[in-house]
Amino acid sequence: MLGYSPPPMIDESTVRHVARLARLRLSPEEEQVMQQELSGILGHIDAITSMDLDGVPPTTHVIALENVLRADVPRDSLPREEALREAPDVVDDSFGVPRMD
Amino acid sequence: MSDFEPVIGVEIHVQLSTHTKMFCGCALSFGDPPNTHTCPVCLAHPGVLPVVNEEAVRRAILIGLALGCEIAPRSIFHRKNYFYPDLPKAYQVSQFDIPICGRGEFVAVRDDGSEIRVGITRAHLEEDAAKLTHLGGRRAGAEESVVDFNRGGTPLVEIVTEPDLRSASDAVTFLRQLRQTLLFLGVSDCSMEEGSMRADANVSIRPVGSHGFGTKTELKNMNSFRFLERGIEAEITRQEGILRDGGRVSQETVHYEPETGHITSLRSKEESHDYRYFPEPDLVPVAPDPGWVGELRGELPELPLALRRRMVGEMGLTAEDAEVLTESPELVAYFMDAAALADPKACANWIRGELRAQLREVGTEPWESRVSPAHIAALVDLLGAGTVSVPAAKEVLAGMIETGEQPDAVVEAKGLAQMDESDLAAVIDALVEANPDQAQQLRDGKDKVIGFFVGQAMKQTNGRADPQAVQRLVRAAVLGD
Amino acid sequence: MALRDLTAAQQLAALAAGETTSLELVDAHLAAVDADPVQAFLAVDADGARARAREIDALPERPPLGGVPIAIKDALSTRDIVTTSGSRMLEGFRPVYTATCVDRLEAAGAIVLGKTNMDEFAMGSSTENSAYQNTLNPWDHERVPGGSSGGSAASVAERQVPWSLGSDTGGSIRQPASLCGIVGMKPTYGAISRYGLIAFASSLDQVGPFARTVEDAALLLRHMVGRDPMDSTSLDWPGEITVPTATDLAGVRVGVVDELMGEGVEPGVRAAVEASLGVMEDLGATVVPVSLPSALSGLATYYVIAPAECSSNLARFDGIRYGHPIPADNLLDQYELTRGELFGPEVKRRIMLGTFALASGYYDQYYGRAQRLRTLIVREFAEAFSGVDLLASPTSPTVAFPLGDRTADPYAMYMADVCTIPVSLAGLPAISLPCGLADGLPVGLQLAGPAFSENRLLDAAHAVEGALAFDTRPPGLMT
Numbered sequence A: 001m002l003g004y005s006p007p008p009m010i011d012e013s014t015v016r017h018v019a020r021l022a023r024l025r026l027s028p029e030e031e032q033v034m035q036q037e038l039s040g041i042l043g044h045i046d047a048i049t050s051m052d053l054d055g056v057p058p059t060t061h062v063i064a065l066e067n068v069l070r071a072d073v074p075r076d077s078l079p080r081e082e083a084l085r086e087a088p089d090v091v092d093d094s095f096g097v098p099r100m101d
Numbered sequence B: 001m002s003d004f005e006p007v008i009g010v011e012i013h014v015q016l017s018t019h020t021k022m023f024c025g026c027a028l029s030f031g032d033p034p035n036t037h038t039c040p041v042c043l044a045h046p047g048v049l050p051v052v053n054e055e056a057v058r059r060a061i062l063i064g065l066a067l068g069c070e071i072a073p074r075s076i077f078h079r080k081n082y083f084y085p086d087l088p089k090a091y092q093v094s095q096f097d098i099p100i101c102g103r104g105e106f107v108a109v110r111d112d113g114s115e116i117r118v119g120i121t122r123a124h125l126e127e128d129a130a131k132l133t134h135l136g137g138r139r140a141g142a143e144e145s146v147v148d149f150n151r152g153g154t155p156l157v158e159i160v161t162e163p164d165l166r167s168a169s170d171a172v173t174f175l176r177q178l179r180q181t182l183l184f185l186g187v188s189d190c191s192m193e194e195g196s197m198r199a200d201a202n203v204s205i206r207p208v209g210s211h212g213f214g215t216k217t218e219l220k221n222m223n224s225f226r227f228l229e230r231g232i233e234a235e236i237t238r239q240e241g242i243l244r245d246g247g248r249v250s251q252e253t254v255h256y257e258p259e260t261g262h263i264t265s266l267r268s269k270e271e272s273h274d275y276r277y278f279p280e281p282d283l284v285p286v287a288p289d290p291g292w293v294g295e296l297r298g299e300l301p302e303l304p305l306a307l308r309r310r311m312v313g314e315m316g317l318t319a320e321d322a323e324v325l326t327e328s329p330e331l332v333a334y335f336m337d338a339a340a341l342a343d344p345k346a347c348a349n350w351i352r353g354e355l356r357a358q359l360r361e362v363g364t365e366p367w368e369s370r371v372s373p374a375h376i377a378a379l380v381d382l383l384g385a386g387t388v389s390v391p392a393a394k395e396v397l398a399g400m401i402e403t404g405e406q407p408d409a410v411v412e413a414k415g416l417a418q419m420d421e422s423d424l425a426a427v428i429d430a431l432v433e434a435n436p437d438q439a440q441q442l443r444d445g446k447d448k449v450i451g452f453f454v455g456q457a458m459k460q461t462n463g464r465a466d467p468q469a470v471q472r473l474v475r476a477a478v479l480g481d
Numbered sequence C: 001m002a003l004r005d006l007t008a009a010q011q012l013a014a015l016a017a018g019e020t021t022s023l024e025l026v027d028a029h030l031a032a033v034d035a036d037p038v039q040a041f042l043a044v045d046a047d048g049a050r051a052r053a054r055e056i057d058a059l060p061e062r063p064p065l066g067g068v069p070i071a072i073k074d075a076l077s078t079r080d081i082v083t084t085s086g087s088r089m090l091e092g093f094r095p096v097y098t099a100t101c102v103d104r105l106e107a108a109g110a111i112v113l114g115k116t117n118m119d120e121f122a123m124g125s126s127t128e129n130s131a132y133q134n135t136l137n138p139w140d141h142e143r144v145p146g147g148s149s150g151g152s153a154a155s156v157a158e159r160q161v162p163w164s165l166g167s168d169t170g171g172s173i174r175q176p177a178s179l180c181g182i183v184g185m186k187p188t189y190g191a192i193s194r195y196g197l198i199a200f201a202s203s204l205d206q207v208g209p210f211a212r213t214v215e216d217a218a219l220l221l222r223h224m225v226g227r228d229p230m231d232s233t234s235l236d237w238p239g240e241i242t243v244p245t246a247t248d249l250a251g252v253r254v255g256v257v258d259e260l261m262g263e264g265v266e267p268g269v270r271a272a273v274e275a276s277l278g279v280m281e282d283l284g285a286t287v288v289p290v291s292l293p294s295a296l297s298g299l300a301t302y303y304v305i306a307p308a309e310c311s312s313n314l315a316r317f318d319g320i321r322y323g324h325p326i327p328a329d330n331l332l333d334q335y336e337l338t339r340g341e342l343f344g345p346e347v348k349r350r351i352m353l354g355t356f357a358l359a360s361g362y363y364d365q366y367y368g369r370a371q372r373l374r375t376l377i378v379r380e381f382a383e384a385f386s387g388v389d390l391l392a393s394p395t396s397p398t399v400a401f402p403l404g405d406r407t408a409d410p411y412a413m414y415m416a417d418v419c420t421i422p423v424s425l426a427g428l429p430a431i432s433l434p435c436g437l438a439d440g441l442p443v444g445l446q447l448a449g450p451a452f453s454e455n456r457l458l459d460a461a462h463a464v465e466g467a468l469a470f471d472t473r474p475p476g477l478m479t
């Protein structure tokens, strides 16, 4: 499509920053597509950033529940074989993790 | 004399010693085989949800009350998002802008009796991470670390102070006394070595007389008070050096290496943290009923500072007595039980002195021994009535430790009752006669020799003599006083 | 009449009368599940189902759900039965526990035949975001069944099971029910435990039933509602879900949401919905227009809140405790490669969107504002329900669209949920029931009510269902 296209709502470096925060490795092509798509979606969403919401409190929960507490009574834990059974890498009865640096 | 003044605030993480984890029913454990205390919830399997442990809330409120904090009428949990292998959900359920305990104040007392007043910014509930162990090349291949989720999800209270501390030693005094308070509350084991109490310090310096704040660094992962004190001192020195050289302190996390005394930066190459806090949709607010908070206030034990003041002010103890006896809640209870039955000062002397000394030999504590506080009170009474001498009382104590019997029974069994004066006079007369040289020395004014007679008399009477009576009778026999 | 043509209630009656056995029912349905012409199933537990059927047939007394088969959306954790949530991230994953709602249904005698296809992690409106397969609409195999619970909806329309479970975050039960010509219900937020529902957006997710009749939906719902100690946001449902019997709507005030009947609603859909509103009036209802001014900004609100929550909920998929990491020699690479590789495009898009909306510097502008807009929407519904008993609208602005039609345009796909999302944001119950055909494809009528008005909704839907007499059998379906 030729002609005017609106400036992207989100720039490349922001896409990369957000992808890093979310631990998503995106290929350069994916980054580009993501930038366009997110910009498009944000373009639609952006309407909410201009609405008058002064004095309107946020809704975190739609239910009016409070103080849902659990008695401090132990329940059975999983047998270790079950805790580890889906683990891709078991080392010393623990979950293996690659080098961290 | 330094031109700079340190400004220090601390953040303390306290593991609560509840039966179960913060958000699931797994039992808390220490030292059990790895991954034997886990469930779908604390392993963050797909589809699980957290449920708040009521006892953890109760203990957080107790801590808040002990620190003089406002208890929030309604507090909520937030998610703190970051990726780390010891954090199975990749977010920590914590509290953000509405913590359960708001502002408070804690008063610590220095050795010289002066006060350190420390503002408490907040205290909030959260969950602990799991245990990540670095194998350090022990295993070939890519795996370098392993995770044990037994500890993951342990309830934590994080206490944050205002930057009110002005020296490393004040910081440590504050932390020791805070720890003591938490122990009295019975909310945590507070073991720095085992990690059930962990302290980070925010350190900055500023020119003396200035009221602004310098750039602060965060000193992390201190596992003993000693290292913490040294670490803060080292960091203050480092910052002073930077400023004197015209440099700038950069905001970063630093680590103190006890072996070398060096401060190292933990600054990572990664992106700056952006925890993307948002209200935890899986949990509903905690709104402690004011009646409940009132009940908990009533349940608060007498805390160390108040106790020490009462011991000195009302019970006639020295500041040092009070300090020693408030070392642990168990010791306080033991002393208080004894002091209710006999002279408090004498009870204090015997408990902190001879009782603990003798028990140390057998490796036990007063409240775990066969000697009850009532036994101590009875012993103090026997001494007061002159029934036993001080040396004999020490033997009685040994007997009580061994047999668990009442002191009068031990006195009876061992024949430790003080001799009456006429029997003692006969023993002294015989002693003077048998030791003419020493008697002559006494007549010549060598007063020290009296000790010889006391020693001999105690030996011959198996300690049943009153040393003061011995002295008096020896003088009478030799000098005719 | 073939066993597969019986509704669940009819199957229960046949069991009670001794005319069939649970094993017969299970076998009859398993045959259809095995053939699976609409590719609704991701996993089938034939042996387990038959074993359970034999057990139940041997009981001295049949449990309330008698041994009638059911299909479960793959977003619900089922112990030892592979549960993937439609994602490669969980390929082959065998859970160690079962979701509370499934537990309750099994305890009541339902028999799980298998797990149904879905958009990956419930993100989508066509089931095309499944990492495994497309599910076909039983009414037209060239078209989508809707989503995200497309497999569960298609399996019921295809008569592979009389009923099934889905989950609904912004419309994921109601919209596929609409597109497949069956009944689907999203209960009040908190009515059914979410424990074991693989979370997409925690403050919106709810489990609910699909069935071919309102009565069956009520029966299933009845055995799932109620507080669960494992879900802090679950509630005691006040009273009991009753089997609906109403045949008229005398005295019922129905509000028609202006904003959801306008532009974007296909003419055929509008015509079918308007016709059913006429039927409602004939049944004695008063139909009045109602305005929900913030309803249309619901979509934008939703596409901030849901991705934000999903970005956090899906962070646990790191390939350490379960899953199949892409091996790398350091942790950061492993995290990024695994998540970059194993999440599909829509999931990545939403994680990115949500991470962005929560990121420092953007939170107030996006997440903070979305939560406040949510308050406005909650208030507008409350106000509307002060004047009417029910709100009516199309469930979906369109009938089932062709496979591949919207995959290139994320926001066009998002529009599929424009009518269902406001109700989700307010946490209210809503039911979709088939109300007619447009171009030979089913149209759904959405009825929404105040919190815990499930019985009212079921009764009204039952009355409309009776009057419309919609034939849920897709043309050409062989049984």
Ligand SMILES: [Zn+2]
Binding pocket: B021, B024, B025, B026, B037, B038, B039, B040, B041, B042, B043, B153
């Ligand atoms: Zn657990």
